[in-house]
Amino acid sequence: MSGLEDLYREIILDHYRSPRNRGELPVPPAQRVEGFNPLCGDEVVVFLEFADGVVKDVKIAGQGCSISQSSASMMSAAVKGKSIEEARQLISSFKAMMSIHEQAIGGDGSDGERAEANIPPDGLGELAALQGVVKFPVRIKCATLSWNTLAQALDEATAGVAADGAA
Amino acid sequence: MEELDPVALRKEFPLLETRRRPDGKRLVYLDSASSSQRPYQVLEAMDTYYSTTHANVHRGVYAIAEEATRQFEEARAKVGRFVGAPNPATEIVFTKNATEALNLVAHSYGRGRLGMGKAVLLTEMEHHANLVPWLMLAGERGTELRYLPITDSYQLDLSDLDKLVDGAGVVAVSAMSNVLGTVNDLRPIVEAAHAAGAVVVVDASQLVPHRVVDVAAIGADFVAFTGHKMLGPTGIGVLWGREGLLEEMPPFLGGGEMIRDVRLDGFTTNDIPWKFEAGTPPIAEAIGLGAAVDYLESVGREAIAAHERALTYQAIELLTDRHGDDIRIFGPGPDDPNRGGVISFAYRDIHPHDLAQVLDSSGVCVRAGHHCAKPLMRRLGVSATARASLYLYNDEEDVTALSDALAKAGEFFG
Numbered sequence: 001m002s003g004l005e006d007l008y009r010e011i012i013l014d015h016y017r018s019p020r021n022r023g024e025l026p027v028p029p030a031q032r033v034e035g036f037n038p039l040c041g042d043e044v045v046v047f048l049e050f051a052d053g054v055v056k057d058v059k060i061a062g063q064g065c066s067i068s069q070s071s072a073s074m075m076s077a078a079v080k081g082k083s084i085e086e087a088r089q090l091i092s093s094f095k096a097m098m099s100i101h102e103q104a105i106g107g108d109g110s111d112g113e114r115a116e117a118n119i120p121p122d123g124l125g126e127l128a129a130l131q132g133v134v135k136f137p138v139r140i141k142c143a144t145l146s147w148n149t150l151a152q153a154l155d156e157a158t159a160g161v162a163a164d165g166a167a
Numbered sequence: 168m169e170e171l172d173p174v175a176l177r178k179e180f181p182l183l184e185t186r187r188r189p190d191g192k193r194l195v196y197l198d199s200a201s202s203s204q205r206p207y208q209v210l211e212a213m214d215t216y217y218s219t220t221h222a223n224v225h226r227g228v229y230a231i232a233e234e235a236t237r238q239f240e241e242a243r244a245k246v247g248r249f250v251g252a253p254n255p256a257t258e259i260v261f262t263k264n265a266t267e268a269l270n271l272v273a274h275s276y277g278r279g280r281l282g283m284g285k286a287v288l289l290t291e292m293e294h295h296a297n298l299v300p301w302l303m304l305a306g307e308r309g310t311e312l313r314y315l316p317i318t319d320s321y322q323l324d325l326s327d328l329d330k331l332v333d334g335a336g337v338v339a340v341s342a343m344s345n346v347l348g349t350v351n352d353l354r355p356i357v358e359a360a361h362a363a364g365a366v367v368v369v370d371a372s373q374l375v376p377h378r379v380v381d382v383a384a385i386g387a388d389f390v391a392f393t394g395h396k397m398l399g400p401t402g403i404g405v406l407w408g409r410e411g412l413l414e415e416m417p418p419f420l421g422g423g424e425m426i427r428d429v430r431l432d433g434f435t436t437n438d439i440p441w442k443f444e445a446g447t448p449p450i451a452e453a454i455g456l457g458a459a460v461d462y463l464e465s466v467g468r469e470a471i472a473a474h475e476r477a478l479t480y481q482a483i484e485l486l487t488d489r490h491g492d493d494i495r496i497f498g499p500g501p502d503d504p505n506r507g508g509v510i511s512f513a514y515r516d517i518h519p520h521d522l523a524q525v526l527d528s529s530g531v532c533v534r535a536g537h538h539c540a541k542p543l544m545r546r547l548g549v550s551a552t553a554r555a556s557l558y559l560y561n562d563e564e565d566v567t568a569l570s571d572a573l574a575k576a577g578e579f580f581g
């Protein structure tokens with residue numbers, strides 16, 4: 001089973017089997033944003049509730065493969081209690097980790113080595129377990145689905161705050 | 168009829184013959200419904216054409232240009248005869264793929280000929296290629312779309328056919344589902360459609376590679392299929408249409424080749440089929456498709472169909488015997504003699520993506536996803552399935568490899 005263990009780390013399987021923060025939140029006060037992976041039909045729904053600029057609660061609904069589900073689960077655990085700014089920071093760190101492969105193949109073509117060599121997934125904690133996904137390019141979209149959905153939820157939340165402030 | 172020998176045939180498919188898995192074993196290719204592999208005869212025909220004969224067609228007066236034109240038109244006639252076209256020289260339109268062929272019909276017939284207020288009748292099992300072009304038409308003109316539902320045994324439900332077809336101007340239906348493997352009985356649909364004054368469009372992308380298809384016998388008005396699923400190259404598809412209808416229809420794309428005369432204030436169109444072939448056509452691909460047709464005929468389509476029937480039966484029996492309730496197959500049972508060699512399934516609660524990934528690590532290539540049939544996925548109550556599909560070069564060893572790999576995946580995900 002070449003490379004499979006790189007993709008399916010134990011911690012990923014654990015989040016897949018027992019997803020954290022699964023469920024829904026009442027809307028409002030929570031925000032609800034859906035994300036789709038058009039390639040495979042996977043769907044994730046992110047519920048976010050803010051208090052004083054902090055992610056007070058987060059829930060994840062939807063369905064998908066082990067990579068998309070475990071990524072969403074780890075994400076929910078990671079962003080809970082974080083400020084919007086910190087959550088944004090986390091999103092960009094995660095997406096940077098996931099884009100290493102694309103940069104490498106866009107560059108000199110020695111993707112394998114570079115994908116393995118230069119990843120500093122600082123501050124990502126257990127999310128670093130998803131690093132192995134970059135070796136399986138078709139699965140990157142699975143891993144980033146919930147993060148793109150979170151980003152959209154944050155954008156909508158801050159746009160909403162700005163609009164409220166203006167009114 | 169001679170039985171075919173998949174082991175001997177595989178030797179003629181360079182990719183299947185040379186490509187190895189990390190452990191040195193041969194690849195188990197079970198995704199021909201998505202795209203088949205091709206034999207060296209097809210590759211050589213295209214190579215030979217490029218290295219000895221290439222020039223643009225229908226333009227040059229020099230020898231190689233005439234020779235290229237002759238080979239291109241011969242390929243058309245060959246493909247036409249292969250599907251029983253009454254007028255192979257005029258009724259076969261080369262397109263980029265089946266999708267373009269179906270868009271051509273939706274555009275040129277749908278916008279040009281379909282009466283306002285006429286509905287389009289589709290089915291719940293259509294590939295997006297035979298769905299989205301009609302949705303686009305509906306979006307523009309408000310055309311009403313109706314759907315033949317499917318039964319819980321994965322067949323088209325024709326009980327309301329007469330009602331649904333009443334007021335329809337087009338009935339567009341797939342000959343074989345790329346998800347379920349169901350081969351539809353087109354006769355009652357064609358009869359009801361024609362009685363109601365509708366034309367019938369058949370998406371035969373999955374059937375032409377695997378069965379004898381005779382467009383005249385089907386009685387449809389348009390039949391679309393695609394080269395790369397029938398041992399031919401990518402980049403070429405086919406639309407067969409009745410001569411009279413093709414003549415009446417306005418062109419699809421505009422440009423060179425499809426015109427008779429162009430002035431600054433207008434143009435007149437070329438004769439069929441060239442009226443529908445704007446620009447330089449896929450010449451080498453047409454010649455490659457011609458070689459694929461020769462190959463399929465030399466192996467024998469009856470023999471291919473018989474081989475696939477037997478193997479599909481074996482596969483379903485083996486998978487259900489060994490995996491019992493762990494496997495759920497979405498499609499007709501193994502005893503349905505019309506069933507095609509497409510086997511969609513769920514294995515335990517492992518997501519199809521994960522399943523396909525683990526199978527790949529065992530060198531088994533299957534497709535996972537919605538197979539471009541999202542409405543059908545919703546009808547089945549799933550977001551995706553895994554799908555193994557069989558062709559002339561597959562054998563029992565491949566099916567056993569699939570079954571073993573499924574067991575491994577089961578262990579892996581515990």
Ligand SMILES: Cc1ncc(COP(=O)(O)O)c(C=O)c1O
Pocket residue numbers: 200201264265266267294296297341343344345370372373393394404539
């Ligand atoms: C039933 C059916 N129709 C249409 C198509 C579209 O074929 P193509 O992508 O070659 O246009 C496919 C294959 O994907 C198919 O299975």
